[in-house]
Amino acid sequence: MVQPFDIPTRYNFARDDFERIAHERPDDRALLWIGGDGQVEDRSFSEMSLAGARAASLLAAWGVRRGDTVLILLSRExxxxxxxxxxxxxGAIASPGTIQLKAKDIAYRRDASGARCIIASADVADAVDAAWDGDTTRIIVGSSRAGWTSYDEALVAADPFDGFADTGSDEDAFCYxxxxxxxxxxxxxxxxSYALAHRITGSYWLGLGSNDLHWNVSDNGWAKAAWSSLxxxxxxGAAIFTHQSRSxxxxxxxxxxxxxxxxxxCAPPTAYRMFVRSxxxxxxxxxxxxxxxxxxxxNPEVIELWSETTGLVIHDGYGQTETVLLCGNRPGASRSGSMGKPAPQFDMAVVDEEGAPMPAGKEGDIALRAGEPRPPGLFKGYRGEAALNESVFRNGWYLTGDRAVxxxxxYFWFVGRADDVILTAGYRIGPFEVESALFEHPAVAESAVVxxxxxxxxxxxxxxVVLxxxxxxxxxxVKILxxxxxxxxxPYKYPRRIEFVDSLPKTISGKIRRKELxxxxxGRLASA
Structure with a gap:
């Protein structure tokens, strides 16, 4: 039986949840920030509430209005x-991005989202300048720069923004x-309401309470930061720990x-693998x-090694940019190597091509029941992508694009992606992006990325690569490419392995068969 999850008609996290905590527990720690040089900032809920109000005031002064998109290209500042x-x-739409983006990545995001304002650190300022067309306000954090407005200098003199936008629960708030x-x-x-739905993430999987100090080592440019860093x-009501480091x-x-x-x-598998080798x-x-x-x-082996050395079990969880935590392992309900069980608020299944649930032990597509009421935290859709939306919302289900048994x-057990998207070290990378970059080099006739x-x-x-x-x-x-x-x-999209071939496998219509590669x-791994 799926547990109900009440979503009000009007909702704003900053007003309805964060401000409430700031009034109830004004002096309690909200954020413990450690700088790269060891400096410490220990912020209370009331201090963060005031800083958020000042930031809102600055955004308004820079011409940002309710419904406008703001690109935020920062790490852990x-x-x-x-x-x-x-x-x-x-009531503006936040669109976070990684500081690893290049000029053309930024230009695409700016144009696609119609961003009114770009806020960036010095790490990515050169790329923003190269992408800038003169119509988007540029704000720099942590330094000063010709042609930019300094966020730090402006924040000191900013008066707090008065009030909160009375936003609808389904009104656009985030663009990833x-x-x-x-x-x-x-x-x-x-x-x-995406922010509200992360109560599921915080309670079911993270298991947090008001006395906790939680650390998510993932970068803030990804939706995972909304899960575990926000x-x-x-x-x-827990406090957040973060360490500002370059790598x-x-x-x-x-x-x-x-x-x-x-x-x-909370850390990606790559981090735990490095931990156990330390x-x-x-x-x-x-x-x-x-x-x-x-x-x-x-890997179950990593879970076992971490447990042997620390006495703690790593509880794997599953969700997407498009969702909150959907299923996970919990203390007392954990099975090493599995994705865990669905949170009580979700009806999940492994289904066949027609949307019929598969029996236990049979592989199929991971699906989330997407009728009415709409599952909490499920995205509204891909903006401007009608055909894609139609393909992922099918027969009453949202299809995640992953396969499992x-x-x-x-317990759900991950098998792999149903498509060609690559999941590496916590990054989600489309092969087309890498193939397009390779094709720009004159040595590459064509390529296939898997x-x-x-x-x-x-x-x-x-x-x-076909030369x-x-x-x-x-x-x-190889190094040149x-x-x-x-x-x-x-840079995280570069191919760590390159194999030169005479030709690529293709369908009769000429499409590359990435699946075959x-x-x-x-198969080489299985036979090794």
Whole structure:
């Protein structure tokens, strides 16, 4: 029996939840921020509420109005939390992105979303300048720059924004760009009730309470930050921990777990794999009580090694940019290597092509019942993508694009993607984006990009490349093409493996059969 989840007609997280906590517990910790040089900012709920009101005031002064989109290209700067609260307070649409984006990625996101304002750190300012067309306001965080407005300087003098936008629960609030198998990333749009639905994430999976200090090591440019760095913890009244670092350092992260009273940890499988390969001997995480992971399947061996050294079980969870936490493992209801069981608010099944539930042990598509009332936290759809929306909402179900089996006890077991999207180190990457970048190099006649198994990252990007006339395969050319992709698009999309081939498998109509290449890659693993 699916448990009801009440969603009011009008809802605004900044007003209805965060401000309520700020009034009830004004001096309690909301955010513990550690800078790259060791500086510490310990913010209370009342302090964050005031900072969010000032951020909203600045956005309004810069011409942002209710319903306008704001691109936020930051990593873990304090301003990210202030601006997310500010956008919600104002009724603007927040569209976070990673600082790894290149100029053409930013230009696409700006044009597709119609962004009124771009807020960025110095790390990505050059790329923003290269993408800028003169119509979008540019705000820089953490420094000053010619032609930009300084967020830090303006915030000091800003008066708090008076009041809150009385937003509808289904009014647009968030726009995330999610990679697909073809074309540019799609705009997955969520309403304001998405923030409310993360009560499921915070309670069912993260298991948070008002005394917890929760750390999510994922970057703020992804929807996972909404899960574990924003709404999941604050919906439960918990405090958030974050470390502003330029790159992930497993040893430094383990130091943080020892030094600060972090009670719950959320990290992608790649991070846990690095943790268990680090020297854990003698380390003590006195406050840590609960660990979770999501983004890609986690090896049972890693779960076992982490448990042996820390005494804690990693509880795998499952959801998407398009959803909140859908199913997960919990203390007392955990099965190592599985995705866990659906949260009580969701009707999930593994279905066949006609939408009929499959029997236990039979592989099928992971589906979420999407009738009325609409499942809490399910996105509104891909903006401007009618055909794609029709393909994922079918026969009363939302099809996630993943395949799994369900065992006799109701645990879901991940099998793989139903399409060609690659999941690596917590990133979701469409093959088309990488193939397009490769094609811009004159040495590449055509290419096909697929997932290839990898012990550390789960899977990595592999490119099969047919060379143009006059070019010869060589290790040097591999490096040249890898560097070219890093320079052309976000660096995390570069192919870690490249194989030169004479031709690519194709259908009669000339479409590349990526599945044939992918199956061969994973078949090598099975036969090894």
């Amino acid at each position: 304090l301003a990210w939390w202030e601006l997310m609260l500010g956008c919600l307070r104002l 760009f999610s990679s697909g198998t073809t074309g540019q990333p799609k705009m997955a749009v969520h309403g304001h 709404f999941g913890p604050w919906q439960q 992930f350092d497993p040893a430094a992260s383990l130091d943080m777990l020892e030094r600060f009273p972090i009670t719950t940890l 020297n854990l001997k003698g380390r003590t995480f006195a406050a840590l009580r609960h660990c979770v992971s999501a983004g890609e399947p986690l 369900v065992d006799e006890d109701g 997932a290839s198994p990898d012990k550390e990252r789960g899977e990595v990007i592999k490119a099969f 143009a006339a006059g070019y010869q395969a060589s290790p040097d050319l 890898q560097d070219h992709v890093k320079a052309t698009t976000a 992918r199956d061969a890659e994973w």
